[in-house]
Amino acid sequence: MPAFILRRLMQSVVVLFAMSLLVFAGMYAVGNPIDILLSPDATQMERAHVIAAFGLDQPLWRQYLLFVWHALHGDLGRSFAFGTSAMGLIAERFPATMELAVAAMLMAIVLGIPLGLLAGLKPNGLVGRSIMTVSILGFSLPTFWVGMMLIMLFAVQLGWLPASGRGATVPLFGVPVSFLTVDGLKHLLLPAFNLALFSIAMVIRLTRAGAQEALLQDYVRYARAKGLRWRRIVGVHVLKNILIPVVTVVALEFGSTVAFSVVTESVFAWPGMGKLIIDSIRVLDRPVIVAYLMLIVTLFVLVNLAADIAYSLLDPRVRLAEARG
């Protein structure tokens, strides 16, 4: 297992390099943050002065090498717009996004697996069919629109929940979290559900398909013949066998939930990384964009690694050394 993990981590370093190079070249081609941030009344000389102060007049390769040099020393640069360390900015926003993504994935598991099982066990019943129809909506309705509808219904019409923003936070091991306060939970509910919709639908469909397939397997028949209670057959034997694809998807979905929380965060004015990255792209704030993407790549690598390890725990036949890539 250690060799496997080491190889994975080596691969991720290569990916990180390639990614930073791509972002650098891309941002260089798009333009210059100074053209957006500079005071309108600035003169040409002031502009040249500022560009030189940020080293943006240097050739691309020199800027990149300078960046790599600093990055190897643990410094990913200062944000142009915020005037503070890019890593610090992301660290500031990271808990909010993680909180949202974790809440969304919990919803996906807690709602998705039971509903999927229900639909799988009674595929032709009214309940099963209804669940499947709703899950189609979860796939097909745009997140943005559903978010606005949730706000219109629960915040504007009913007035039960706040329309946007993050509620009161309390520090947990030094990290500000909002799920421990009532106000925080109220603020968290709608955006988390909105973000979870797609994953819930996905988990429902996977669980249902898996359950239907498993029910036809011999081991289920033997178990029934053996006289095991139905509850135990489904809850232990079937569930255990269908969890592998679900774990894969949940793990992959978690990565994309974090990466694509952008839409939900902007609809609900949730102060997470997604909003930060959108604002940063708007002003070509390169240090923040590079740092953010490096973090996301790292996150994907770690999540995939965790999924691989989870397989081996769920199914002893899977050996990590054999699972390549």
Added chain:
Amino acid sequence: MHRFRTLFLSLLLLTGTLAFSAATAAAATAAASAGTADLKIGLAADVSSLDPHYLNIAPNVAFAAHIFDALVNVDPDGKLIPGLATSWRPVSPTTWEFKLRRGVKFHDGTPFTAQDVIFSLDRPATLTNSPGPFTSYTRMIVAKQIVDPYTIRLTTARPYGPLPLDMSTIYIVSKKAAEHATTEDFDSGRALIGTGPYKFVSFRRGDRIELARNDDYWGPKPDWARVTLRIITNPAARMAALLAGDVDAIEGVPPDDVARLKANPKFRVEQRVSWRTIFLVLDQSAQAPRDVTDKSGRPLPRNPLRDLRVREAISKAIDRRALAERTMEGQAVPAANIVAPGVFGYDQDLKVEAYDPAGAKKLLAAAGYPDGFALTIHGPNNRYVNDAQVVQTVAQFLNRVGIKATVDTMPLSVYFGKARAGDFGVALLGWGTLAGDFALRTLVGTPDAKTGWGSWNWGKYSNPQVYKLVAQALGSVDQAQRETYAEQAAAVALKDEAVIPLHDQYATWAMRRGLRYTPRLDEFTFAFQFHPQ
């Protein structure tokens, strides 16, 4: 039938789940409605730094006005009013004297003195890590002199009329608190000590800033003991926050929601023509721009946009009334000037160009283009109100008089860089300023790195007469004289169609019933200028 029943039941199930989960969370606490002494405002743009000298962008400047004062403040109509200076006057053509307000205290109790002013005027030049420094407003000062603790004199290298306006942009920080402070110290609140109407309480970046009233404020006491500025950049989300009562007021109301809000008795809408004028910039260099060609795409021997008759034809071809009424959904007025009505140097005598497609065709024929030519109109698609639609509308008007116009819009981050590089023959630009001579200098002054003029003159327009008049305006310390020169310069430049003014945008605020706000020319949202009705 069966299918319908399933769908209906599914929806019921969905709503049921939602309602249940919502109800459990909501049941925990009763919705604590805001007391009258609190004010929550939804802002449209992120405050990137709390350091008032770090980055000159509108959201930062608007926030800083809560904590700090400048020597000169700006009233809602864009007029200069006493701030920390009670009066100012030129004592010689190159020296301005400012009398400072007595008895003013910083939030930490230390008295405000001339030392703080000198320190604050020196500070922008020391922030070398700023991508948008405030040095543009301090660069004219060559010497600062403290005459007595409540009088300072600022000397410029040559006569300079707009110095009081420049001083309205530089906030006065406490020397004691800010002397060794970094931008991070301002963000944490440690150095955020001003003389302004509000004191800093807390800052959650990208989310909210909380403020408490400064009870020792020298000016009119604000009505709100506590203020929360919420950052809600998405317009639909901002509207929703207002409708749901999460915030009491919002800025930047989306144009298509204005009519609906006005009809709703629970809300109040305040608007006025803002300082932002939207216009077209035409490349007037000798060589025809790459994207200005004949109708089959072949390059033209000379640049048609250099011909005044062609520029006039373009101006006459545009129905500005339709543009303001339809494309801008009534949230704009047709423009004839390079600055908005009410701005210093606005020329009353300039009239909005009448819609005259026949006249436009005649002018094109006279200029040697009876069959027109082809061009591309470029514009940003995330900067000004309905900017992409404005460009499309203009293109249609030009097509009607025989100019084959295509449209190319892009995000601001790409747009400004390309425009500055001279890639565009025709480009859309918006400009907000409090002084016509500033706008003229930057937008239509002959581009020259030595003088610093024309830094946004994408069209490379150059007219010695405009240059002379603008230089005279900037050099006049007598403000009436300065305004006359600025108006004359505007008249010459616009007669030349140096740029083609389109419209002046409205700025709009919406608030719950029971509040009022005097809409500001400069589009800023100041919590201390909200009042109960």
